[in-house]
Amino acid sequence: MELMKMKICIFGAGAIGGFAASYLSRAGHEISLVSRGANLKAFQNTGLTLNHAGETSTVHPIATDNPADIGQVDIVFVTVKGPALTDVGAYIEPLLGDETQVVFAMNGIPWWYDIVIGRGQVTSGKLLDRGGQLQRTVGIGRTIGCVVDCPAAVSSPGFVICKRETKGKFTIGTPRSINNPGVDIISGILEDAQMLAPVSSNIEREIWAKLIVNLSRSPLAVLTGVDEMELAKHSETTEITREMVNEAALVARSHGIQLSLNWDQLLNIEYRSEHRSSMLQDWDFQRPMEIDSIIKIVSLFGKEAGIKTPTIDRILALLTIKARQVGLYH
Known part of the structure; x- marks a missing residue:
């Protein structure tokens, strides 16, 4: 029809x-x-x-x-x-x-x-x-x-x-x-x-699953200025990513969202490309970034649920300072 x-x-x-x-x-x-x-x-x-x-x-x-x-x-x-x-x-x-x-x-x-x-x-x-x-x-x-x-x-x-x-x-x-x-x-x-x-x-679960991917790439991409593939080449950045993803998954669980984490797809270079994440593209063009909806909201949800998110909080602090210095976050 x-x-x-x-x-x-x-x-x-x-x-x-x-x-x-x-x-x-x-x-x-x-x-x-x-x-x-x-x-x-x-x-x-x-x-x-x-x-x-x-x-x-x-x-x-x-x-x-x-x-x-x-x-x-x-x-x-x-x-x-x-x-x-x-x-x-x-x-x-x-x-x-x-x-x-x-x-x-x-x-x-x-x-x-x-x-x-x-x-x-x-x-x-x-x-x-x-x-x-x-x-x-x-x-x-x-x-x-x-x-x-x-x-x-x-x-x-x-x-x-x-x-x-x-x-x-x-x-x-x-x-x-x-x-x-x-x-x-x-x-x-x-x-x-x-x-x-x-x-x-359950669109909320789909949203959290995509958010996990955004967290595993975007904030660190802006802080380092490199694409997704380059981030995956360094054990130091993949370890930070692992900590952020684990913290976010605990927050999601407090909302009744159980995520199945595929660490190969999240961390391994074989699943990355030279794509510059959406947040990094915004930084490249000096546009306001989605800090609130991608990372700050997870920190706030964690505080509400009594879940500690130390790595997310530190990356959020660095990202906020960087954005504020050039007038991209208020």
């Missing part, structure tokens, strides 16, 4: 947003991009170009820095970095109709995390949705979590590159206390557009 063509907005069309927008546009959906700066200018002048595994294609979606220019859509994919969530809360409302679904395809712990699981605390909301704008404007009922496995990068304004030959993978799921049939529709749309989109019955 042919899927209905949708009006889809990509809010924050960087590497991941651009990758998804390219495939969704070529599948026939009406795509719009909310972007800014040099990327926006490139989208408006020459379109969005994706080079995936050596094959290049260009699409020409609507592109603006003002969601009011787009109006209500069927689906919003929020693919901004964590520090830009405040802008999402402030500007997303014109895109939202009564039936609009909002997919948050972002790294780290999401803003809605402990609002949903009912732990009696709202640490994620206080840290990641300061002021509660997203909870008020988007709400939990239309929210869909998404964990992305797609090593894409913006090589120049309007140009996204992904060297890995496999399909981009977008694992989606509803916050576990919410029944939302829209998740199956969105999975079908992504699959029809030649992406992988499995539906998880």
Whole structure:
């Protein structure tokens, strides 16, 4: 059965947003991009170009820095970095109709995390949705979590590159206390557009599993300035990684999330590439980094649960100092 063509907005069309927008546009959906700066200018002048595994294609979606220019859509994919969530809360409302679904395809712990699981605390909301704008404007009922496995990068304004030959993978799921049939529709749309989109019955576990990978690479990459493969060459850095991962796994367990740790995949050089992690790419371009959602939140959750996270805390302190020195963290 042919899927209905949708009006889809990509809010924050960087590497991941651009990758998804390219495939969704070529599948026939009406795509719009909310972007800014040099990327926006490139989208408006020459379109969005994706080079995936050596094959290049260009699409020409609507592109603006003002969601009011787009109006209500069927689906919003929020693919901004964590520090830009405040802008999402402030500007997303014109895109939202009564039936609009909002997919948050972002790294780290999401803003809605402990609002949903009912732990009696709202640490994620206080840290990641300061002021509660997203909870008020988007709400939990239309929210869909998404964990992305797609090593894409913006090589120049309007140009996204992904060297890995496999399909981009977008694992989606509803916050576990919410029944939302829209998740199956969105999975079908992504699959029809030649992406992988499995539906998880426990998206929180998927989020923690990806967070473990981010922790094993991103903070140390920023502190050292080297790619994932170089980090794996040194026993000193892999030992720090092992300590951070073990601490995070204990914190996850306190939330009822049992993680199966594959140390070969986490530490061995055979499973690494010369990819510069998302956080390191942000440092390279002097953009605010996802410190709060990837590492600080784990430290805070640990303190709540009475779990010591000494290595995470030390790396967090160093990362915070480095970012503050150049005005990238407040």
